[in-house]
Amino acid sequence: MVASRGSSSNPGRVPALGLRVLVLIFISIMLMYFDNRDNHLDTVRTSIGVAVYPLRVIVDAPVRFWNWLDDSTASRNSMELELARLKAERLLTNARLQKFISLEAENARLRALLDARALVRDRARVAEIMSVDANPYSHSLVINVGTQDGVFDGQALIDAEGVVGQVIEAGLLTSQAMLISDTEHALPVEVNRNGLRTIVVGTGKIDELGLPFVVNNADIRVGDLLVTSGLGGAFPAGYPVAIVDSVTRIPQEPYADVTATPAASLGQVREVMLIFSVGAKETEAATDD
Amino acid sequence: MTRDRASRRIPVIMSFVFGLMLTIMPLPDTIAAFRPDWLAMLVIFWAMQLPRTWSVGTAWIVGIVLDASQGTLLGQHALALCCVAFITVRFHLLMRVFPVPQLTASVFPILAIYQFLLFWINGVAGVEAPSIAYWGPVISGTLLWPVMMAILSGLRYRTRSG
Numbered sequence: 147m148v149a150s151r152g153s154s155s156n157p158g159r160v161p162a163l164g165l166r167v168l169v170l171i172f173i174s175i176m177l178m179y180f181d182n183r184d185n186h187l188d189t190v191r192t193s194i195g196v197a198v199y200p201l202r203v204i205v206d207a208p209v210r211f212w213n214w215l216d217d218s219t220a221s222r223n224s225m226e227l228e229l230a231r232l233k234a235e236r237l238l239t240n241a242r243l244q245k246f247i248s249l250e251a252e253n254a255r256l257r258a259l260l261d262a263r264a265l266v267r268d269r270a271r272v273a274e275i276m277s278v279d280a281n282p283y284s285h286s287l288v289i290n291v292g293t294q295d296g297v298f299d300g301q302a303l304i305d306a307e308g309v310v311g312q313v314i315e316a317g318l319l320t321s322q323a324m325l326i327s328d329t330e331h332a333l334p335v336e337v338n339r340n341g342l343r344t345i346v347v348g349t350g351k352i353d354e355l356g357l358p359f360v361v362n363n364a365d366i367r368v369g370d371l372l373v374t375s376g377l378g379g380a381f382p383a384g385y386p387v388a389i390v391d392s393v394t395r396i397p398q399e400p401y402a403d404v405t406a407t408p409a410a411s412l413g414q415v416r417e418v419m420l421i422f423s424v425g426a427k428e429t430e431a432a433t434d435d
Numbered sequence: 436m437t438r439d440r441a442s443r444r445i446p447v448i449m450s451f452v453f454g455l456m457l458t459i460m461p462l463p464d465t466i467a468a469f470r471p472d473w474l475a476m477l478v479i480f481w482a483m484q485l486p487r488t489w490s491v492g493t494a495w496i497v498g499i500v501l502d503a504s505q506g507t508l509l510g511q512h513a514l515a516l517c518c519v520a521f522i523t524v525r526f527h528l529l530m531r532v533f534p535v536p537q538l539t540a541s542v543f544p545i546l547a548i549y550q551f552l553l554f555w556i557n558g559v560a561g562v563e564a565p566s567i568a569y570w571g572p573v574i575s576g577t578l579l580w581p582v583m584m585a586i587l588s589g590l591r592y593r594t595r596s597g
Binding site: 175 | 452455456458459460461462464467470490491492495498499500503504505506507508509510511513514517518520521524525556557560562563564565568
């Protein structure tokens with residue numbers, strides 16, 4: 147674009163090419179430096195992100211259209227089946243919920259006895275995953291809500307079965323989230339059975355998580371449910387994360403080799419819930435004073 | 436005249452937009468690692484054909500948009516694409532007279548340099564990625580180059596764009 151100005155007698159030569167490359171490389175390096183060090187460039191990112199938004203919508207549209215078509219052309223028969231299934235499921239869930247309500251009340255009472263703070267229920271918001279591929283170097287996904295909807299960096303993402311990941315870049319209209327299976331992701335958890343605390347890290351595989359810091363003699367078994375411990379602040383406590391599927395104790399090593407399967411189906415989620423952790427914020431406020 | 440020039444640019448801009456869409460299009464996990472670097476290939480093509488209009492400046496802007504939309508380090512793809520454009524413009528006279536197989540063979544090292552720059556920047560910034568993430572696109576990009584070139588040459592001929 148810039149090259150069109152100025153003309154040289156030699157038709158094969160592009161004017162001031164070397165100089166322009168050097169200047170642009172220098173600008174790129176400065177940008178990367180500031181982007182990597184701290185988040186000064188978030189506004190730049192956000193504004194370009196808004197410009198790219200229509201493209202994301204267009205790319206997402208065929209998949210969305212296909213789903214819509216699938217839904218709207220489903221036969222009456224299959225819809226009735228689906229409806230029956232959902233009704234049965236709702237009945238079961240409601241039954242479980244009744245028990246849960248009484249348990250919650252009991253829990254609040256016991257906590258009051260122990261003089262502990264009552265657990266506050268977290269607020270959640272449903273977000274749809276856009277069928278758009280993002281960063282090729284990490285396990286991430288793009289969701290259709292942004293800062294406009296109150297999304298913030300570090301916000302926890304769950305689906306019906308467990309923790310999915312967290313928001314790493316909240317844009318204005320869309321946000322990017324990192325899955326718990328990303329190699330750069332680590333999550334403080336505890337074993338639901340006995341409260342053993344440890345850390346779950348991503349392995350880069352979508353169906354496997356690693357627990358690199360479990361000592362050899364720790365009480366952990368295959369089938370143990372790992373839930374978020376709430377330490378670290380990013381994730382509210384008590385959400386299921388993974389189920390331990392192998393424990394190999396190596397006598398000469400300090401740590402056992404433990405792997406787990408994510409509770410959430412990371413590869414095939416279409417909708418996620420964003421947690422607005424009222425509980426975590428209040429705990430923080432409580433520890434401050 | 437200026438309006439004419441502007442309308443000639445539209446096909447090129449559209450090709451970049453389309454390339455960006457292909458870049459963010461979802462692919463099954465098995466072949467996602469072999470997604471070609473469409474934008475790098477487009478930069479090579481246009482910088483080779485019309486180096487006066489589309490060269491390092493364009494490549495840099497495309498790269499910044501790519502960085503922002505992918506959430507990579509801001510400037511990473513910009514720098515790499517800039518270098519790709521630079522190499523292409525330096526050798527564009529040579530590359531234009533190459534027959535297709537030879538041209539494809541020379542696109543391979545440029546795509547490899549592009550991926551190497553991304554790899555190198557990731558290394559400095561401390562981003563880990565499996566090596567297939569770097570090699571896959573180079574291989575698929577080289578293999579798809581003749582196809583893309585045929586399509587774009589047709590487009591260019593028909594619309595007299597530039």
